[in-house]
Amino acid sequence: MYAVSSENKEITDKDVQNVFAAAKVRSVPPEREIISVIPEEFIVDGFDGIRDPRGMIGVRLELYASMITGPKTIIHNIKRCVEKAGLQIEDMVVQPLAISSVAMNKGERDFGTILIDMGGGQTSASVMHDDQLKFSFVDPEGGDLVTKDISIILNTTLENAERVKREYGYAISEDTSDEEFFPVETIGKEEPVKVDEKYLSEIIEARLVQIFENIKRALDKVEARDLPGGIILTGGAAALPGVVDLAKEIFEINVKLYIPEQMGMRNPIYATSIGLIKYVAGLDDIYRVAKGKVQTTGKVIPLQSKTVKQPTVIEEPVYETETYADEENYEESLVGKLKRWFNNLFE
Ligand SMILES: Nc1ncnc2c1ncn2[C@@H]1O[C@H](COP(=O)(O)OP(=O)(O)OP(=O)(O)O)[C@@H](O)[C@H]1O
Ligand SMILES: [Mg+2]
Structure with missing residues (x-):
């Protein structure tokens, strides 16, 4: 006062x-x-x-x-x-507010919606309600750890693991085949090793399930899954095919992916950038x-x-x-x- x-x-x-x-x-x-x-x-x-x-x-x-x-x-x-x-x-701008300004409409921000930003080093979950940021939780695991898991398990460099993840990765192993193979350059082997799609998917899925379960526990402490807006996924790691369906299975509520609609930026990796511009402009x-x-x-x-x-x-x-x-x-x-x-x- x-x-x-x-x-x-x-x-x-x-x-x-x-x-x-x-x-x-x-x-x-x-x-x-x-x-x-x-x-x-x-x-x-x-x-x-x-x-x-x-x-x-x-x-x-x-x-x-x-x-x-x-x-x-x-x-x-x-x-x-x-x-x-x-x-x-x-x-300084609070990142979830910036992303919410583009990834959610006014109704979603008012009635309550969860934003999950899947980055490289971390995955953060934020709850917008009454047009305010009400809750935020950060799990220090992100897409880079998925890459690291692939690198360790397949005995390949981080660069190879990242490429394999983007080219052949899928978030739900059940939906992949163990009869589809791709080559991976492996440390100590002269010829590339054949790896099946399902094996790669199992590595990816294990980490993503762990991340989503951690987030689910945090969200449940504030009963955020009861909010009507459901979940909006974004961030570079959300570009992995199958990630929305995996999130639906785990969170058991409506999940959608936010991809910026601007030309040249139609990838969830740009959600923060475009969000910051729009938020500050507004x-x-x-x-x-x-x-x-x-x-x-x-x-x-x-x-x-x-x-x-x-x-x-x-x-x-x-x-x-x-x-x-x-x-x-x-x-x-x-x-x-x-x-x-x-x-x-x-x-
Ligand atoms: N097509 C793709 N498929 C799977 N993963 C992808 C794809 N494109 C990018 N990624 C992953 O997205 C992650 C980077 O995302 P993003 O740029 O949102 O993170 P960041 O904002 O830099 O990190 P943080 O939010 O943790 O600070 C990396 O782990 C990368 O491997
Ligand atoms: Mg980020």
Whole structure:
């Protein structure tokens, strides 16, 4: 809660910034850092549901927001990596929110839907409900471990294992044949070894089942499988054929795959990238004011912030840092980014 400071009690950018600052004063454990404060609604003198209170007259300005925090050391290390790569961080975006902005429609975000992002190093499950990120769980196993399993079991290099996975891999062994063979270059053998499709599929399936079972246990703790939206799978590892059917078998609810529809990006591997662009492009003025991107002067007045709820339950929140450009160059840089992307794709 914040007392509007101007003489005529008209709420300004500065008041909005101050109410955000008051929210951030709320105690965060010393080992954690605020990643993002996402405004849900403002309340002006008891009137709720206000998206942008600027220009309204009132004496009491309250804010309901989701505050997302993460471990300080991890955030520091990620920032250092990005800076060492020669990039400047403008802001951090919570990845599941970015993906949800493209992979889910408004109804799915409101009524409750699970997003499973199957990456290389990790698989994360996030629950969107009431248009907010309500729960997040990360299993530190992803597509790269599937590749590693194949490499170890078939005695082949990681490069070969990755190629074999993409060319011949299937997520459900029952649907494959042990009479279809493909050649694999094996360490210590001069001639490629013949491996059957079913054997490869069994290796892949074992890891994927383990990942999905871990996620299912985490989701069941918050009864997320009861939500009407079901599951949306995405991320590079979800490109493996059969993965949707395997997920259906294990989670026993509706599962669909999200693939970006933009030309040249029709692969779930691009879900995060396209999601970040769309999410940042869709951020409204209030978000920028809160971030202090609209210049104002004046002292921040922290007041008790008891009305700021903390609805987000984050387990192991390791979010990627992503950058976006200055407000003025914003549109331009988005176009530039997309152009670079397409150039890379067709190189
Ligand atoms: N066609 C394909 N079939 C099977 N697996 C694939 C395919 N294409 C990509 N992958 C796998 O997807 C994974 C990379 O996915 P993605 O780019 O989403 O991960 P990331 O975002 O880099 O990693 P993380 O989310 O863990 O930080 C790799 O393990 C790769 O083997
Ligand atoms: Mg990823």
